Amino acid sequence: MCQSCLGFITFLSQNFVLTNTQKPAEFKRAIIDTHSHFLAEYYKDNHYQQQLDRFNAENGSKVIIIASTAENLQAALDSAIQNNFYCTAGIHPKRLQELFEADPVSFYQKIDDEFAQLQKFLKDNVHQIKKRIVAIGELGISSDDEQVMRLQLKLVQKQFDLALKLDLPVIVHAHKKHQLQLINDLLMESQTHYKNIKLVIHGFSAEVKQLEELQTFNCYFSCNLILLKQSGNFKKAVKRIGIDKVLVETDSPFVTGGAEVSGPADVLKVLRKLSEELEMGLDQLNETMNNNAMKLFQIEV
Numbered sequence: 001m002c003q004s005c006l007g008f009i010t011f012l013s014q015n016f017v018l019t020n021t022q023k024p025a026e027f028k029r030a031i032i033d034t035h036s037h038f039l040a041e042y043y044k045d046n047h048y049q050q051q052l053d054r055f056n057a058e059n060g061s062k063v064i065i066i067a068s069t070a071e072n073l074q075a076a077l078d079s080a081i082q083n084n085f086y087c088t089a090g091i092h093p094k095r096l097q098e099l100f101e102a103d104p105v106s107f108y109q110k111i112d113d114e115f116a117q118l119q120k121f122l123k124d125n126v127h128q129i130k131k132r133i134v135a136i137g138e139l140g141i142s143s144d145d146e147q148v149m150r151l152q153l154k155l156v157q158k159q160f161d162l163a164l165k166l167d168l169p170v171i172v173h174a175h176k177k178h179q180l181q182l183i184n185d186l187l188m189e190s191q192t193h194y195k196n197i198k199l200v201i202h203g204f205s206a207e208v209k210q211l212e213e214l215q216t217f218n219c220y221f222s223c224n225l226i227l228l229k230q231s232g233n234f235k236k237a238v239k240r241i242g243i244d245k246v247l248v249e250t251d252s253p254f255v256t257g258g259a260e261v262s263g264p265a266d267v268l269k270v271l272r273k274l275s276e277e278l279e280m281g282l283d284q285l286n287e288t289m290n291n292n293a294m295k296l297f298q299i300e301v
C-alpha cells in the first residue's frame, strides 16, 4: 500500500476512535446536580437505575443527595459512598409539618428525637463530614400556619448552629416570599452570630429586595426545573447576585419539570434554560456552575 493511502487510513481510524470516545459535543466538563433526593425509595419499578444510567450517559459526575428525615440519613450516605457522590444531613420542614399534623401532642417529643438522631448520625459518621457529608439540610419553612412556621424556624436555628459548629453550608427550603423573609430576619437579627454561615437558597425565585439582604451573608442561589416555566426576571436577579453565587439542581424526583419522572440528568435542562436566559455559552456556564459548587461544598466534580 502506498504511503498516502496508509496515511489516509490512519487518519480515518484516528478520527473514528476520536468520535467514539468524545464526550457529548456541547460539554467539555462533567455535570453536577447539587440537589437531588436521589434515593431508590422514591422511585418505582426500575426507574432509579434508569435515571442513574441516564446520568452516567450524560457525562454526569456528581450528585449531592439530599437527606430529609432521620430515617433516610443512612441511605443517603450509603448511596453517596457507593456511587462516589456526596450527601447532606438534615431535617426537612415538611417532616416537621408531617409530625405536627399527625399528632400535635406527641410532636414535641418526636421532633426532639428526630434532632437527637441527626446529631447522633453526625457523631457516628464524623469521619465522613466534609468527605461525603458536605452540607446540613435541607431545612427551612414550608408552612403558612403561624404556629407551624414558628416551630420550623426553631428547627432552622438548631440546624444553623449545627452547621456553624461543623463549618458546613446549609441548604434552605423557603419557596414563598414570607417564608424566606423569616429566614432573612433570623439571620439579620443575629448578624454577628451568623457572620460565617454559608447558605444555599434552593429552588430559587426570590424578590430582588430579599436578595440584597441575604447577600450580607455568604449566600448562594440554586435554580431548578421550576425555572423552565419562568423567564424575564431571572436575568435581572442574576445580575444582582453575580453569576459566581448561582448553582444548578434538579430537586428530583419531587420536581419533574413536566416530565413523568425526573433524575439528576435533568440538570442539563436547567443548564440549557439558564444558558438561554443569561445568553451565556453552555460550556462556559457549566464550568462556572461546577466551580461554584466546588468552592462552596469543598468538593471535586
Ligand SMILES: [Zn+2]
Pocket: 138, 172, 173, 202, 203, 251
Ligand atoms: Zn426543597
Ligand SMILES: [Zn+2]
Pocket: 035, 037, 066, 138, 251
Ligand atoms: Zn429538595
